[in-house]
Amino acid sequence: MNNLKIGKEVQQALEKGLPVVALESTIISHGMPYPQNVETALAVEDLVRQMGAVPATCGVVDGVLTAGLTREEIEEFGKVGKAINKVSRRDLPFSVARKESGATTVASTMIIAHKAGIKVFATGGIGGVHRGAETTFDISADIDELAKTPVLVVCAGPKAILDLDKTLEALETRGVPVVGYQTDWLPAFYTRESSLKVPIRCDSAEEIAKAFDASYSLGFDGGMLVANPIPEEYSLDGDKMEQIILQALEKAEKLSIKGKEITPFLLEEITNQTGGESLDSNIQLVFNNVKLACQIAKGLAK
Ligand code: PSU
Numbered sequence: 001m002n003n004l005k006i007g008k009e010v011q012q013a014l015e016k017g018l019p020v021v022a023l024e025s026t027i028i029s030h031g032m033p034y035p036q037n038v039e040t041a042l043a044v045e046d047l048v049r050q051m052g053a054v055p056a057t058c059g060v061v062d063g064v065l066t067a068g069l070t071r072e073e074i075e076e077f078g079k080v081g082k083a084i085n086k087v088s089r090r091d092l093p094f095s096v097a098r099k100e101s102g103a104t105t106v107a108s109t110m111i112i113a114h115k116a117g118i119k120v121f122a123t124g125g126i127g128g129v130h131r132g133a134e135t136t137f138d139i140s141a142d143i144d145e146l147a148k149t150p151v152l153v154v155c156a157g158p159k160a161i162l163d164l165d166k167t168l169e170a171l172e173t174r175g176v177p178v179v180g181y182q183t184d185w186l187p188a189f190y191t192r193e194s195s196l197k198v199p200i201r202c203d204s205a206e207e208i209a210k211a212f213d214a215s216y217s218l219g220f221d222g223g224m225l226v227a228n229p230i231p232e233e234y235s236l237d238g239d240k241m242e243q244i245i246l247q248a249l250e251k252a253e254k255l256s257i258k259g260k261e262i263t264p265f266l267l268e269e270i271t272n273q274t275g276g277e278s279l280d281s282n283i284q285l286v287f288n289n290v291k292l293a294c295q296i297a298k299g300l301a302k
């Protein structure tokens, strides 16, 4: 398919059966400010290589689904920021037809990873069921993608901008396994745990890799969500974050922000309101997730 481009390093690794880890680009263009976004994206790629795997940052470049953006492309995606289209599943055909570039969300990165033959993907937080979804119906396409595309996603749990309870329920309905890594409690992004139990606990990357292998051998279409708690030293005060999130939600409501704009808006508000403290935590939890994703990818490559 000429709509898919696999970077050279990624292609070689896949041919040799070496571990590859996919990474998303919405987190770069819409999830973090410049220049920290570019610094983080490049540091993440270095970390994957240090861990003995190959990074595949995904995005759409001039209409081509790309697994393995170049350094220059990553810099461009970061500099352009929110001016680049945020592309989820429903947007992909238009990016291709119009030959436009786009930053890919968890959902569309899973699609690209799967087309490229990559099984493991690391990010910060996934999209989920928003607070108030009972009236707005705002449920991220990430949830359905996890149900239909066989890619394992490592995250730090859904961010507290979402309704964690409903997010877990939506995942359960769709048959998506949610694994707590070395925890019984669902991690909540900035904090190590929420008051919700995870349905499955795994204590090692090997155990997770084995279960994902089993999912493949059962012929399951869907993926798997691994929730990895933020390292203790970077975790933030849950009550303080809740206050900031409530203010951000109120502001979004006043400004009538909805649809695909709401998540980036809330992320930016939180970063501004915490004076960058949350950004630092966000960056650290991504590193932490990348390490676990590499271990799982290595387990799968065995
Ligand atoms: N949550 C975060 N950081 C992010 C995102 C979510 O903590 O960067 C991004 C991811 O790319 C995710 C997308 O796939 O937002 C979800 O957007 P929406 O809610 O519009 O589906």
Ligand code: MN
Binding pocket: 138, 139, 140, 141, 259, 260
């Ligand atoms: Mn939404």
